[in-house]
Amino acid sequence: MNKGQFIVIEGLEGAGKSTALETLKECLTKQGIDFIATREPGGTPLAEQLRDILKHYQDEAITAQSELLLMYAARSQLVENVIKPALNQGKWVLGDRHDLSSRAYQGGGRQISMDTLNQLRDLTLGNFRPALTLYLDIDPVKGLARAKARGQLDRIEQQQLDFFKRARAVYLDEVTRNPQCIKIDAGQSLDDVQQSIRKIVTNFLHKPSYDY
Numbered sequence: 001m002n003k004g005q006f007i008v009i010e011g012l013e014g015a016g017k018s019t020a021l022e023t024l025k026e027c028l029t030k031q032g033i034d035f036i037a038t039r040e041p042g043g044t045p046l047a048e049q050l051r052d053i054l055k056h057y058q059d060e061a062i063t064a065q066s067e068l069l070l071m072y073a074a075r076s077q078l079v080e081n082v083i084k085p086a087l088n089q090g091k092w093v094l095g096d097r098h099d100l101s102s103r104a105y106q107g108g109g110r111q112i113s114m115d116t117l118n119q120l121r122d123l124t125l126g127n128f129r130p131a132l133t134l135y136l137d138i139d140p141v142k143g144l145a146r147a148k149a150r151g152q153l154d155r156i157e158q159q160q161l162d163f164f165k166r167a168r169a170v171y172l173d174e175v176t177r178n179p180q181c182i183k184i185d186a187g188q189s190l191d192d193v194q195q196s197i198r199k200i201v202t203n204f205l206h207k208p209s210y211d212y
């Protein structure tokens with residue numbers, strides 16, 4: 001049996017990732033493809049506990065280094081215990097965020113060096129990579145306004161605008177370096193975003209890469 005494919009959706013708060021995930025699910029369901037959906041941080045019992053800490057812990061300041069390590073701890077649990085087993089069973093995996101989020105948020109936002117991020121990526125993921133990443137690009141002012149309209153902001157969503165501007169700059173830089181990563185203008189209407197996603201997924205279904 002062919003291995004499944006790992007497709008990731010990335011972007012800032014309020015970019016429309018969770019909304020896009022639903023569109024992706026529809027596309028795969030129509031094709032009769034068996035899939036699971038995951039989110040990061042989270043997706044296993046331990047990783048969900050780490051998610052809760054990362055988003056809501058108030059009792060003491062979380063250092064940038066601890067935040068980084070907790071993110072990678074959660075990622076390791078998810079990749080080894082859920083994502084790889086699913087792919088090996090031929091299921092596709094749709095990820096709401098993955099490693100690129102750490103490069104953007106902990107690298108760009110928290111200004112941790114790319115050397116450190118590369119080392120942690122090597123340690124945690126080896127050469128495991130998504131086959132396709134859809135990056136939903138949004139002006140952080142617009143994204144945060146959408147996120148605020150959705151409800152109370154969590155610990156990370158409460159960072160200053162500059163944090164998100166730096167995160168966006170990393171996302172944009174990574175998109176230019178990685179042909180597996182496709183940028184979608186998430187400032188468009190929901191209809192237009194959905195249409196872009198369907199087009200990209202249709203192309204991918206015709207020509208997926210099996211080389212991760």
Ligand SMILES: Nc1ncnc2c1ncn2[C@@H]1O[C@H](COP(=O)(O)OP(=O)(O)O)[C@@H](O)[C@H]1O
Binds near residue numbers: 011014017147
């Ligand atoms: N293209 C869009 N235009 C306008 N509103 C959108 C668009 N995409 C998503 N939204 C809305 O913005 C909010 C945040 O979207 P969501 O998918 O939860 O973002 P994320 O998961 O990236 O934080 C939701 O209320 C959603 O309905």
Ligand SMILES: [Mg+2]
Binds near residue numbers: 019
């Ligand atoms: Mg979401």
